[in-house]
Amino acid sequence: MGTAPGAADTAPPGTVTGSLPFVDALVPAGAYRTGRRETVRDVAGEPLAELSLVPGLFIARTLDRLRREPAPSGGRSPARLGRRLRSAGAAFASDTLGGLTRQEHDGLVARSTGVPVSVIRAATATIADVLAGVVDTAAGASPRAVLPPGRRDVPDTGAVVWRRRGRLLGVNASGNHPAVHSLWLEALALGYRVAVRPSRRDPFTPHRLVLALRSAGFADDEVLTLPCDHSTAEELVGGSDLAMVFGGDATVRRYAGGRYGTPVLTQGPGRVKVLIRGRWDPYLDVVADSVGGLGGVSCLNATAVLVEHDPRGFAEALAKRLAALRPGPPVEEDTQLPCLPLAEARRVEDALRRGAAGCEPVLGDTVVHDLGDGSAALGPAVHLVDDPTAEQMGLEMPFPCVWVAPWSPDHGAAPLRGSLVVGVAGGNTALVDALLDEPSIRNVYGLDRPTWWLPPEMPHDGYLAEFLMRSTALAGI
Amino acid sequence: MKTASALAVLDAPVDADVDPDDLVRAAMQWHFSPETGTPFWLRRQETLGFDPRTDVRTMADLHLFPQVVDDLRYTPVEDLLPRGYGGAAEVIGVFESGGTTGVPKRVLYLADWMEREMAGAMAAMDERGYPRGANWLSLGPSGPHDYAELTGQHARRRGGFRFAVDFDPRWVRRCLREGRDEEADRYLDHVLAQAADVLRSQRTGALQAPPPVLERLARDERLVDLVRDRVEVITWCGTSMDRDTRDLLRGEVFPGIPLFGLYGSTMALGAAFERVTTEDGDSVFDSPSRHVTYAVVDPGSGEPAAVGETGQVVMHHLSKSALLPNNRERDMARRVSAPPAAAGHSVADVRPLEAFTGVPVIVGAY
Numbered sequence: 061m062g063t064a065p066g067a068a069d070t071a072p073p074g075t076v077t078g079s080l081p082f083v084d085a086l087v088p089a090g091a092y093r094t095g096r097r098e099t100v101r102d103v104a105g106e107p108l109a110e111l112s113l114v115p116g117l118f119i120a121r122t123l124d125r126l127r128r129e130p131a132p133s134g135g136r137s138p139a140r141l142g143r144r145l146r147s148a149g150a151a152f153a154s155d156t157l158g159g160l161t162r163q164e165h166d167g168l169v170a171r172s173t174g175v176p177v178s179v180i181r182a183a184t185a186t187i188a189d190v191l192a193g194v195v196d197t198a199a200g201a202s203p204r205a206v207l208p209p210g211r212r213d214v215p216d217t218g219a220v221v222w223r224r225r226g227r228l229l230g231v232n233a234s235g236n237h238p239a240v241h242s243l244w245l246e247a248l249a250l251g252y253r254v255a256v257r258p259s260r261r262d263p264f265t266p267h268r269l270v271l272a273l274r275s276a277g278f279a280d281d282e283v284l285t286l287p288c289d290h291s292t293a294e295e296l297v298g299g300s301d302l303a304m305v306f307g308g309d310a311t312v313r314r315y316a317g318g319r320y321g322t323p324v325l326t327q328g329p330g331r332v333k334v335l336i337r338g339r340w341d342p343y344l345d346v347v348a349d350s351v352g353g354l355g356g357v358s359c360l361n362a363t364a365v366l367v368e369h370d371p372r373g374f375a376e377a378l379a380k381r382l383a384a385l386r387p388g389p390p391v392e393e394d395t396q397l398p399c400l401p402l403a404e405a406r407r408v409e410d411a412l413r414r415g416a417a418g419c420e421p422v423l424g425d426t427v428v429h430d431l432g433d434g435s436a437a438l439g440p441a442v443h444l445v446d447d448p449t450a451e452q453m454g455l456e457m458p459f460p461c462v463w464v465a466p467w468s469p470d471h472g473a474a475p476l477r478g479s480l481v482v483g484v485a486g487g488n489t490a491l492v493d494a495l496l497d498e499p500s501i502r503n504v505y506g507l508d509r510p511t512w513w514l515p516p517e518m519p520h521d522g523y524l525a526e527f528l529m530r531s532t533a534l535a536g537i
Numbered sequence: 538m539k540t541a542s543a544l545a546v547l548d549a550p551v552d553a554d555v556d557p558d559d560l561v562r563a564a565m566q567w568h569f570s571p572e573t574g575t576p577f578w579l580r581r582q583e584t585l586g587f588d589p590r591t592d593v594r595t596m597a598d599l600h601l602f603p604q605v606v607d608d609l610r611y612t613p614v615e616d617l618l619p620r621g622y623g624g625a626a627e628v629i630g631v632f633e634s635g636g637t638t639g640v641p642k643r644v645l646y647l648a649d650w651m652e653r654e655m656a657g658a659m660a661a662m663d664e665r666g667y668p669r670g671a672n673w674l675s676l677g678p679s680g681p682h683d684y685a686e687l688t689g690q691h692a693r694r695r696g697g698f699r700f701a702v703d704f705d706p707r708w709v710r711r712c713l714r715e716g717r718d719e720e721a722d723r724y725l726d727h728v729l730a731q732a733a734d735v736l737r738s739q740r741t742g743a744l745q746a747p748p749p750v751l752e753r754l755a756r757d758e759r760l761v762d763l764v765r766d767r768v769e770v771i772t773w774c775g776t777s778m779d780r781d782t783r784d785l786l787r788g789e790v791f792p793g794i795p796l797f798g799l800y801g802s803t804m805a806l807g808a809a810f811e812r813v814t815t816e817d818g819d820s821v822f823d824s825p826s827r828h829v830t831y832a833v834v835d836p837g838s839g840e841p842a843a844v845g846e847t848g849q850v851v852m853h854h855l856s857k858s859a860l861l862p863n864n865r866e867r868d869m870a871r872r873v874s875a876p877p878a879a880a881g882h883s884v885a886d887v888r889p890l891e892a893f894t895g896v897p898v899i900v901g902a903y
Contacts, residue, residue: 095780095818115782117752121790124756294718314716321719 081159083111083263086270087122088281098260098289102171103390103399103435109168111263116292122284123228123255123299131227131251132282138209141249142195148269148276149191153184157271165268170390173235173262174399174435177391179355183238187269190242190516197516198249201523203531218535225323225530226301228253232293233266234306234327235259236458237358241266242516243327244304246524248273248283255284257296263287297322302528325527329456330359330480332511335366335467337486340374343507348381350483350511352440355398356460359480360512364453366467366475368486372444375464379423379442382460387429387437397437398459402428405436408458412441415455419463420444427459448475473498480521481511544573547857551656557827557880558595564855565589573621577612578860581605596830596880599853600839602863606804609642617645617859626858633681634803635706635775642804646683647858654807655690657826661810662695665797668769671742672697674735676728676750677775678704683803684775688745700739702731704750706775725753729760736763744768745799747775752782755790764791774799774808777868777887780818798822800887804864805829805852812883816873819886823876828856830881833872834865836890841882847871850884 083100084091094112101107154162166184170177190197206222207213229247233240233256247254258266266285273283286296297303297315304325305315312328334350336343350362367374388395400408409427424441431437438459445452448465453475455463467475473494476482482495485507495504502521505513514520546555546563568575569582569589578589587593587601609617614631627648633641673692679685685701692699705724712721728750735741744764746754751773754760764771771786771794778798787796800822801808807829812821824830832851833842842848850868854861870884 095784113781115779115785117755117782117785117790120752120756121785 080107081109083109083158083267083287085112085114085287086267086274086280086283086285087114087118088126088284090280092118100172100260100263101401103174103401104431104433105401105435106171108172109263111258111260111287114286114288114292116288116295119286119288119292119295120299122286123230123296126253126255126281127226127228127299127301129227129253129281131224132253132279138195138199141251144273144277145194145245145249146192148273148278149188151275152191152269152272153188155272155275157268157275160264160268165264167391169238169262169264172264173238173357174390175237175355175357176388176395176398178393178395179357180238180390182354183242184265186239186516187242187245187265190245193516194245194249197523198246198525200517201246201519201525201529206531207534212537214534214537216535218533220531221534222529223532224251225528226252228255228299228301229528230254230296230300230303230322231256232296232303232305232307233257233259235261237354238262238265239358240306240327241269243520243524247528248278250525250528252528253282253284255286255296255300257293258285258287260287297324304524304527323527325524327359327521329454330361331364331454331456331478332360332362332481332483333364333366333453333476333479334362334483334507334511335476335485335491336374336507337368337467337484337491340367340369340485341377343485344374344377344381346507346510347483348378351378351462352382352385352396352460353510354512355396356440357398357458358512359456360514361460362462362481362483362511363456364463364465366448366465366471368467368469371464371466375422375442375444378462378464379440382440382442382462383423385440385460387431387439389431389433389435395437397429397439399431399435399437400458402430402434402436405438408438412457412461415452415457416441416443419450419452422464424461454478473501476501481505483507483511551653555827557830560827560855561596561599562594564857564860565593567621567857568619568860570621573619575619575860576616577608580616596853599862600834600851604863604865606642606861606864609644609804610640612643614643614645617643619857621857622647630683630686631681632683632686632803635682635710641681643681644803644806644859644861646686646806650806650856650858651690653826653828653856654687655694657807658687658691658810659694661825662691665810665813666770666795667695668742670696671769672740673699673743673745674732674739674741674768675699675701676704676732676744676746676754677701678706680705682706683806687808691745692743695743697742700735700741702728702735704728704747706747709749725750729754729757733760733763736760736767741767742769743772744770745772745774748773748778748782749776751786755786761790765794768794770794771796772799772810773797774801777889778820779888780815780820780886783820800884801825801829802852802864802866804861804866805854806856806859806861807854816885819871821873821883821885822887823879823883824881827880829854831884832882833870833884836869842872844872844874847886849890850887853881 084093096113097110099107100109100111166180170180205220207219229252231244256266270285303322306327312326315324316326385396387397405428422442429437440460445463445465448467452463478500481503483505546559549555567573568578629646675688677684689699709721798811799808809822809825830853833848836849850866850870852864867890868887870887873883873885875883
């Protein structure tokens with residue numbers, strides 16, 4: 061018999077048995093090591109850990125039970141919650157958790173995701189920073205009309221309270237970049253229970269994060285990880301009051317239809333675009349950084365640039381900058397480009413070639429750089445597109461890959477639709493107003509900063525609170 | 538060896554310990570002789586490239602047979618009846634495969650085979666302490682599937698009544714294939730509501746259900762309480778169940794109620810009850826008889842897997858009533874040591890092949 065969850069194995073995850081550490085599910089009874097497990101490998105194919113895969117029945121029964129429980133933080137003060145979250149942030153940043161030091165953790169995540177370790181280290185720090193300020197962030201999302209938390213002095217004219225739409229948030233995470241896990245923490249600040257399905261590519265980050273939260277005082281039934289296979293993930297969404305789902309277009313389409321009866325906030329490709337009016341040379345560095353920073357793996361990386369004057373000259377200059385990005389194994393300090401298993405890298409390159417049909421390649425004859433150990437680095441690609449509304453402008457690849465197209469004022473904001481961020485240089489007030497008036501553009505920045513600029517207190521795709529909370533009228537009480 | 542005495546092994550008493558290779562030779566004689574043979578096989582004799590009556594002498598030789606069960610999607614069932622019965626065979630039913638991989642395949646279930654299959658099933662149930670005189674609740678398919686007939690036989694032969702709730706696995710699979718998960722859920726609710734009616738009003742000592750139906754039942758506390766109150770043994774069958782789900786059902790949902798898997802295939806006309814002990818935590822199924830045997834093979838080469846290796850499950854059925862050799866099932870499993878003197882391999886950790894003959898498998902609820 062495998063370990064029954066009621067008598068959960070209490071050996072710390074990360075304990076070496078045989079040779080591989082275990083990444084157990086973190087469940088209300090502690091840790092759950094299943095009989096069915098998957099070996100997590102690094103991009104070169106070396107085994108890194110044994111990940112427990114929780115069966116659907118366990119998820120369903122656990123979530124059914126948790127949904128019926130009262131909210132965990134009913135009587136907890138925001139100050140106390142803030143202290144716990146800050147303390148969790150400090151633990152996440154510095155403590156040995158699950159048998160892993162911070163440094164070992166960052167190295168494991170780099171190896172499994174193929175994202176350069178310097179990028180992973182920054183992402184780990186981002187998560188810790190978000191934890192430190194997340195109570196204030198959530199409070200910043202509160203409508204002005206609402207009573208402060210805990211107050212019940214309702215005047216005869218009535219009052220507004222801000223309350224949760226549910227008690228349990230399910231998160232189906234992706235593994236492209238660890239900072240996706242900074243995006244659900246607001247839910248804890250708002251008193252939600254959270255159950256996370258880690259990506260099988262990076263189960264380490266949510267595991268460490270949940271261990272940090274538990275070590276800071278969150279109860280085992282307040283924050284969970286439920287690693288499971290793809291088909292079982294739907295149990296997580298179906299069993300939660302509200303769900304957040306990260307993924308590609310197909311995943312977003314599947315969950316956005318509301319067919320699970322659970323409200324789902326989808327987090328799909330960012331399709332971040334940059335618009336440069338006037339001279340482009342002052343912005344070359346920041347655009348190169350927007351495309352190639354963070355290893356080019358984040359939904360906040362720029363993937364399309366619209367240029368008013370001399371797009372070809374800009375594309376060639378950008379190509380020169382990006383060509384300097386260094387390939388190498390993800391654990392090496394100076395590596396700047398992401399890696400994938402060789403076969404997967406070739407599939408990505410094939411997808412790029414198909415997607416780029418009809419475009420002019422400026423950089424990226426060879427995208428796949430075989431590192432000789434079973435993995436490959438993905439080198440940058442720059443293509444010229446003759447129409448700013450071409451389909452390629454929305455083609456987001458998991459490495460620095462950018463499409464450059466001409467733009468004229470006649471085009472207006474239309475080619476910039478559907479972007480998580482628009483970075484704009486030389487834009488006049490009317491253009492910025494037009495961008496802000498376009499509902500499918502989520503954030504607008506000037507080009508004094510890269511498109512992936514996102515301090516902890518800023519909303520990423522709106523505040524999560526906009527999804528998790530609602531205003532309720534209260535009168536005569 | 539004279540033909541008549543060679544064939545006698547096909548009619549051996551149900552509890553006789555026949556030699557597996559004798560059975561192979563007898564089945565070849567019977568199904569490939571012009572006088573007694575099965576039209577389906579006689580027609581294929583020319584294209585086989587070997588003579589089954591001389592070239593297939595042992596269990597190991599069965600691998601010579603090509604995968605013919607796909608032809609059973611279109612074969613008139615009369616062609617499956619051996620001439621040797623002289624038109625006097627008692628046909629219990631025409632049964633179809635689940636239809637997981639395309640158009641369903643059809644087989645004939647004959648009464649003399651049912652006696653053998655049930656003798657094995659009763660012995661297996663006795664060994665596992667299944668009650669006698671208890672009523673059965675079967676939450677599974679009827680219609681073209683063998684499930685309802687077999688659970689009816691199980692109940693009757695153990696002195697109980699059988700209550701049935703109808704369940705159409707093809708509809709569930711169609712819902713899933715079309716992305717209508719919520720319709721599949723609604724249908725399962727409909728099935729379980731009927732189960733609740735039976736459990737509330739009737740003595741039911743044995744419950745038989747496919748894993749997805751059982752899992753759904755396990756989420757409903759009222760149903761779980763009813764099952765805990767009344768049911769003495771639970772049998773799951775139809776699709777595979779992972780060991781963690783099995784442990785949850787045994788340890789948390791239905792503690793103290795024996796839970797056994799039944800692994801087989803319509804195309805093998807037989808099934809094996811789960812071994813009482815596990816192997817490295819995994820459920821094990823021994824080949825159920827001389828007549829119905831399993832083999833684990835390398836999916837590429839078809840070579841038998843060694844003990845401990847994982848491969849594709851092949852099933853053979855050899856009896857007077859039917860010949861269905863070397864059928865590759867839609868399952869992967871690990872070969873484990875078989876009991877002494879057993880014919881065929883024993884399989885552990887059975888799970889569906891992700892893709893089978895190029896058509897995606899939608900397991901659905903059966």
